[in-house]
Amino acid sequence: MQKQPPAETTASGAGETRLPSGLPPLMLFAFYGLLCLFPVFLALLQGHPARNIFRELSSGLVMVGYVMTLLQFVLSGRFEWISGRIGIDRTMRFHQVTAWAILAFVLVHPFLYAAPRLYPEPMDAVNSLQRMFASPNLRSGVIAWYLMILIVLLGVFRDRLPFRYELWRLSHGLFAIAIALFGTAHTLRVGTYSADPWLAGFWIVATAVAVAAMLHIYLLKPLLKRSAPYRVVSNRKVADRMWEVAVEPDGGPAMAYAAGQFVWLNLGHSAFSLTEHPFSISSAPAERPRIAFTIKESGDFTGHIGDIAVGTRAYLDGPHGNFILAGREAKGAVLIAGGVGFAPIMGILRQLKTERYPHPLRLIYGNRVESQILYRDEIEALKKELDLQVHYVLSEPPPGWAGIVGELSADRLNACLDAIGGGDWLYFVCGPAPMMNSVERTLLDRGVPRGRIVSERFKYD
Ligand SMILES: Cc1cc2nc3c(=O)[nH]c(=O)nc-3n(C[C@H](O)[C@H](O)[C@H](O)COP(=O)(O)OP(=O)(O)OC[C@H]3O[C@@H](n4cnc5c(N)ncnc54)[C@H](O)[C@@H]3O)c2cc1C
Incomplete structure (x- = not known):
């Protein structure tokens, strides 16, 4: 896609x-x-x-x-x-x-x-x-x-x-x-x-x-990688079961990359270890030498991500991926995220802020509960610096929730998109596979050309 x-x-x-x-x-x-x-x-x-x-x-x-x-x-x-x-x-x-x-x-x-x-x-x-x-x-x-x-x-x-x-x-x-x-x-x-x-x-x-x-x-x-090691410089909880791990080079320059890309991250193992995992970069290239990842506790490795200590040695294999806005022509961009799929989108938004991106941006961000929303204060602050409108979507909202309620279904997505967009906008999609499949189908049904949809899948099957 x-x-x-x-x-x-x-x-x-x-x-x-x-x-x-x-x-x-x-x-x-x-x-x-x-x-x-x-x-x-x-x-x-x-x-x-x-x-x-x-x-x-x-x-x-x-x-x-x-x-x-x-x-x-x-x-x-x-x-x-x-x-x-x-x-x-x-x-x-x-x-x-x-x-x-x-x-x-x-x-x-x-x-x-x-x-x-x-x-x-x-x-x-x-x-x-x-x-x-x-x-x-x-x-x-x-x-x-x-x-x-x-x-x-x-x-x-x-x-x-x-x-x-x-x-x-x-x-x-x-x-x-x-x-x-x-x-x-x-x-x-x-x-x-x-x-x-x-x-x-x-x-x-x-x-x-x-x-x-x-x-x-x-x-x-x-x-x-061994000749260009990094160290963890911070590890903080940023939402329910989500952590932001930041690394900086241990001497030498930080890797150059485009906002939205990912690396295979090795934390605390030998450079030759097979224990490395793909994570999107959630910080902006402009923030280098600091490079940050937003990681959800979900399995053998990520389940203990909060225990990673400052000072831990890290190796980065990358950058990889083309979930990138830089260099693409667009009248505006719609960023559609589910859960931790917001990580690369946050990297893109942070970079667009530093570049004073002039075009309209729409963020549609789905989660199950409110405590899972990542970087909410920062998103709200970005609204003042960018032409950014945000639709939060929760499937289990708290009482009095003013945002959209439910899954990111075709109806809800269409309701958010009706006022905007067109074939000359770009659509960035990242989240759980079922959400991505449904969003991509809805976009195609709306007549968005396949080539204007940019996706990042966190699982290869
Ligand atoms: C391009 C890309 C970007 C990603 N970005 C993020 C992100 O920003 N934040 C985030 O929280 N998650 C991200 N993920 C998902 C993250 O890589 C997995 O959640 C993590 O590797 C799971 O490891 P685990 O040992 O905790 O889980 P496990 O329960 O052991 O593994 C669960 C599944 O994750 C996949 N997986 C595990 N290890 C690897 C590996 N080394 N390489 C490839 N797949 C693996 C396999 O499909 C495995 O079956 C991304 C994945 C991809 C492919």
Whole structure:
């Protein structure tokens, strides 16, 4: 749902604002498609006489599936040239959806190979499959095949597993590396077309790129982070179960970013630790070197966020994301937040205040109860400095509540939006997934062009 973000790097008057860059989505898509088909093209160039249709289909599908598998590493490598424009949430969604296609292509591989033996004696096909799975020559392929099923199942049922997220992430990475190594070994050893040096070379280079993408995230990035540590300078409660944790660089300059972006935050662990979480920056770039996060107590890590002591070492991987107003043309902006989804919007509002943003702003901010409203005094003060109108929405309001009552349904949203807006406004949406889905649908139904809706999802599924 995210609009094409700006692709330049600028310095705003109020403080350095670094806008994300990245390849245009269409170019990425074309590049992805071409890469997936490239080994099939190399195989066709070999000019072998066609075998049985099932075997050719099996080889073709598994080659495409295997390039897609290796590209999964690159997709999850947090590369700005990939997700700078389309957003990390969409990149990860693509990673998840393509995992199903990969699984299908890889799963059918042995079955299509055995399929020609189904006729006239079906048991021949079963025996052939048994021989394949027992063959020492095919062992690396069989291991990769089983691991592929396992990794997808673990991904799908991640939230229901009795493991910490970090353990899942570690297993995901290790299984992925194992699949790449066993898969490539299998291809090079028995792949019908991979005897050709060009195709073999392609698989070796593609595997090396996949491993390099993994090293980028688990080795290079931590090394860079280690050389630019931060420290927690304050941690205060800002609403019911919400905390504002602020960090500053431990020497050196603070990261440049655009208001609304997020980082993977590591608090109190080694720079190489897998314990890091994505949090939006709720302070303005103009407030640097101070960088603040507004965090809701919700799980294993965030449940104890209030205990983080001043002085705790922190590492930031970022900035990421394109939930950004800077650099986008708009006659005005509607900011729609639910709960802690207000965090990046607060960062944007704080920056707009320092820049004396001249255009109208409308904030529609939903919560369950009044004590969850974040930064209410500051929001009220902002009304005097910006052309800002605010609609607070509560589903469980206190007696005498003057704001809107209920969920952010289509009716309520339409009532807030009727007096304003149009195709040349921008709409920023961040909050719980059901709220975001409903808001995005309502905006599209109102005729807001898809490209004017900018979303940030706090969960990738
Ligand atoms: C782009 C983005 C920006 C976010 N900004 C904020 C914010 O400003 N304030 C805020 O309170 N929350 C924010 N979140 C959500 C926050 O990251 C999760 O609430 C937090 O990671 C949960 O960790 P936990 O261990 O407490 O919860 P758990 O109960 O252990 O995890 C709950 C779920 O959170 C997700 N999660 C946990 N750890 C990670 C991780 N390391 N990487 C990715 N997902 C993870 C997984 O889906 C997991 O199933 C943001 C999320 C994203 C993706």
